[in-house]
Amino acid sequence: MEPFDPQVAVVAVAEAVKAQSAQVVILSQSANGRALLGRLAARLDAGSVSGVNALPAVASGFQAAKPVFGGKAQAIYTLTSPIKVLSLAGNTLQPEQTGAEAPVEALSIALPASRIQVRSVSKVEGTVPLPEAEVVVSGGRGLKGPEHWGILEELAEALGATTACSRPVADAGWRPHHEHVGQTGIAIRPNLYIAAGISGAIQHLAGVNSSKTIVVINKDPEAPFFKAADYGVVGDLFEVLPRLTAAVKKYKENRG
């Protein structure tokens, strides 16, 4: 089925759920996964939670946890329906190879025609999308203009990272809107988040504070972001970023 239309996909997935008597359906926390989640829950009269970020607990009832209030808190949902539908946030569970074979069964299902016509798709090629990125390098107003993004991109390249930005940067048109992370942009949880020239407003923190490790580079020692950081560098990012890039390159060379 191409292109993806949740209104069509839901028919197929719901049939598969019934054929398998599945009790839990797990989807990805992507734009399409989230659209499918709601449809499936309504179609199967199932309890649903989007953006689950931990393995559900089943000791006393079925419980699934997710970040709420834009990442300011965590909620534990209790699901009471026979079928549960969850979408799982990126980087939640590490894959484990068991060597077991999963049989693939073909189902023949009549699907309705899509009522949506896709005219075009524009996608940035060659980088890992932000919600899936393990390392993210992000810039704020401290970079002083879009022409200075090169030093940030060089660090991102050295680390194999995806670039992101703060809201003022996206609002000013320095960077595309889809790079905006924070409460009103994308919420991310990479293993490593490096923020350069971002003061750390509460709305920005909400979207990134689930990151495993946070590095903050800012010349203002009073920047609130330092309170949420694991490592801080108080200094001029125009000097610190190239130095960090060089150190990363050297480290990668030494490791061969």
Next chain:
Amino acid sequence: MKILVCVSKTPDTTAKIAFNGAGTELDANGVQFIMNPYDEWYALVRAIELQEAFGGTVTLLNVGTEANDTIIRKGLAIGATDAIRVHAEPQSALYVARQIAHIAQAEGYDLIFMGKETIDFNGAEVGAMVAELLDLPFISFASKLTMPDPQTAVVLRDIEGGAEELELSTPFVLSASKGMAEQRIPNMRGIMMAKTKPLKVAEPIPAKDLAVAAHFTLPSGKSSVKLIDPEHMEELVRLLHEEAKVI
């Protein structure tokens, strides 16, 4: 053109989030409640723009108690035609979706709008549920909507790392993200007019809560930040590798 805009009440984006002692509900002390920004700035304003262009009505719909009338009146002040409040205390997305679908089924709207998600529960579930219950197409995370005629829509939709341009016919359900419209501040005339605009209170239909946020926790604070000399970035790289184990 008959447009329905579904709105939620959420804590303000700058609100300090805390919970009661048992961790079962939000501590509303000192919290200012607002209309969910995605519902207000993007879904509602775009709906009003379309109504200005093509004529018709913009109806606000909220599922909640009378405490929500303040934000409903604000929506009317911004320019909605009338409002319906389903009198209930919603506990789950599917409950809310069933109320919305019930109203929409009876009224037959050309367009059903809402924000891409609420800023409290960040679910982005209700739009897809409403669309499924009404068997309508659903466009989520729409950042631009143009209508060359009242039956045809061209929509730009945010996807991971980019966007897609879609075309479809009314009726459909849409959730709006940033870019859809510019925030409107209600003027004095709008505020005065809002006081007399119809706000109908409807009784909820029976629906089950199958997934309920039963318990809340706050993230444990980071132990204090480790400061690194800006001259010695190789030390930061070493710590990221040996201590944090992230590179």
